[in-house]
Every structure is written in C-alpha cells, then in structure tokens.
Amino acid sequence: MCQGGTVQIRGTTGARYTLSPVTQSHSGQYQCEAQRGDPPRSSQRSDPVTLTVSEGRPKPALTREPAGEIFEGDTVTLSCVVEGGSGGWRYLWYKDRQGAPVYQTDSSSGTGAGYTISAAALSHSGEYWCGAGRGRNTSYSQYSDPIWVNVTALFSRVTLTASPGATVKEGEALNLTCEAAVNKTPRPELHYTIVRDGEPVTNSTDSALYSIASTEKSHTGSYTCAVESQGVKKSSQELQIELQSKITNPS
The missing domain is CATH 2.60.40.10 (Immunoglobulins)
Structure with a gap:
C-alpha cells in the first residue's frame, strides 16, 4: 500500500528482505522499522539506503x-x-x-x-x-x-666505426665514433660508453667520439660501444682494431 509517496512492503519475515531476481524497478530508497506488542508499537524508521539497479552488466x-x-x-x-x-x-x-x-x-x-x-x-x-x-x-x-x-624502439641501431679504418699503422691517429639511430623527437640525452676488451675507455654524455692521437700496441683489441637513455641500453657489434708495425729502413 502507498502512503506519502512510499510503498510499504508487507509479508517479510525476520530482519531481512531479499530481492530475487533484482530488476531496475527495485531501484529506490529503502528504510526499515520494527514493531512489537499488541496492539503493535512501531520503532522509528532507519536512515534510508539507496539501491540503484543498472540494466545488464556495466561496461x-x-x-x-x-x-x-x-x-x-x-x-x-x-x-x-x-x-x-x-x-x-x-x-x-x-x-x-x-x-x-x-x-x-x-x-x-x-x-x-x-x-x-x-x-x-x-x-x-x-x-x-x-x-x-x-x-x-x-x-x-x-x-x-x-x-x-x-x-x-627508442634507438633501433648502434654502430661503431673506425677512421681511417680498423687496421692502422703504428703512430697513426685513430678515431672511433659511436652512433645511435634515435627514433624519438625531441632527441633524448644519450650516454655513450666505448669499451676495449671488456674495459671502458670512455664514458660521456657529450661526445660519441674516442680519439687516439698516436696508436701503439696497447690500443689493439676488440671494441664495442653502448648507448643508454631512459633506462634503455643497447650495444654495437664488436670491432677488431689491429696495428701494423712501423717498417724501419736498414742503415
């Protein structure tokens, strides 16, 4: 029965009211009250609880x-x-x-x-x-x-090149250049490391160039370079540097 815009639900037992199956028509505010005695005396109504039933499962x-x-x-x-x-x-x-x-x-x-x-x-x-x-x-x-x-990929290729070449004459200048093909714009700051036989020979954020003014036997070996940025690190293939000894003319 309806009173003051509300619907009184009768026929419930105990302190529980079950809706099964629930439908959108069950949406609304619910309150409860209790009665006892003869004639029955009612308690105050509870605070309202709002029930919203959506159509189907939400996406x-x-x-x-x-x-x-x-x-x-x-x-x-x-x-x-x-x-x-x-x-x-x-x-x-x-x-x-x-x-x-x-x-x-x-x-x-x-x-x-x-x-x-x-x-x-x-x-x-x-x-x-x-x-x-x-x-x-x-x-x-x-x-x-x-x-x-x-x-x-932040940079898809790392290369190490030698100038004038991978084989140099003793005392000749040698330049090793580390390059990365960067895909991101603007270009992020890169950190370069050039390694010879497992030991770093240069660490730099400014230059990808390792210059040797006058080569000697200690400069021979296997070189790689690594480029790092934003926690991403990639290395080049190995480049073997070989040295040709000077030929001394007989006196």
Whole structure:
C-alpha cells in the first residue's frame, strides 16, 4: 500500500528482505522499522539506503595516457572506469587475450582503476582490456573495449666505426665514433660508453667520439660501444682494431 509517496512492503519475515531476481524497478530508497506488542508499537524508521539497479552488466571505459606515440623507457598509464559511478569495484587487467589477468612485473603495477607501466619495453606492446568485479559473490562487469599499446624502439641501431679504418699503422691517429639511430623527437640525452676488451675507455654524455692521437700496441683489441637513455641500453657489434708495425729502413 502507498502512503506519502512510499510503498510499504508487507509479508517479510525476520530482519531481512531479499530481492530475487533484482530488476531496475527495485531501484529506490529503502528504510526499515520494527514493531512489537499488541496492539503493535512501531520503532522509528532507519536512515534510508539507496539501491540503484543498472540494466545488464556495466561496461567499463578504458583510456590511455599518453595518447600519442610511446617509446621504450616511457611511462604509460591505463585508466578503467565503470560508468555510473558506484564504488566498490575491484579492477582486473588483461593483455592480448581475455580471461586470464595480466601478469604484473617490477615495471608494471595495477592499483585500483589504474594500470601503470613505469618503463615501457617492446614486450609491453599489445591489446589491453579491463574488467571489474564487486560484491561478496563477485559480480563481474563486461570487458571494456580493447586499447592498443605500441612501444617503439627508442634507438633501433648502434654502430661503431673506425677512421681511417680498423687496421692502422703504428703512430697513426685513430678515431672511433659511436652512433645511435634515435627514433624519438625531441632527441633524448644519450650516454655513450666505448669499451676495449671488456674495459671502458670512455664514458660521456657529450661526445660519441674516442680519439687516439698516436696508436701503439696497447690500443689493439676488440671494441664495442653502448648507448643508454631512459633506462634503455643497447650495444654495437664488436670491432677488431689491429696495428701494423712501423717498417724501419736498414742503415
């Protein structure tokens, strides 16, 4: 029966009222009161509780920051939001396939409605989904629409070249140049290391050049160079430097 815009629910037993199956028509504010005695005397009404029943399972919205191109070493954040706003959701993250939550590593973490990749690697490329669950028996939302994360190599090639060549005459000048093909604009700061037989001979953020004014036997060996930026490090192939001895004319 209706009184003052409310509906009185009769026929309930005990202190529990169960809705099964729940429908959108059950949305509204609920209060309870208790009675005892004969004739019955009623308690005050409880504070109201609002029940909102959505149509079907809600579908989360998934967004990505940054929205533009992503390079190795960048930070990527995915955000998952269940439209309609009721709290209490526990979010799950999926990569490349639905059904098995994504494995989190030292460089990725899921906290609430956000999933952060703190140091993007090429292996992080792929399609991502999110889903959400809540309630004692875990009622799940739909999956979100997928979002694509494509991680581009920060620098795709590192080379070490020798001038005038890999074979030099004793006492001749030798220049070794380390170069990286950088894909990101603006170009990030690069750190160069040139190594001979496993030992660094130069470390620099200013120059990729290692110059020897006058070569001698100690300068021979196997050289490589490494370039590092944003936590990404790549090395060149080995370059063998050989020395030709001076030919002394007989007196």
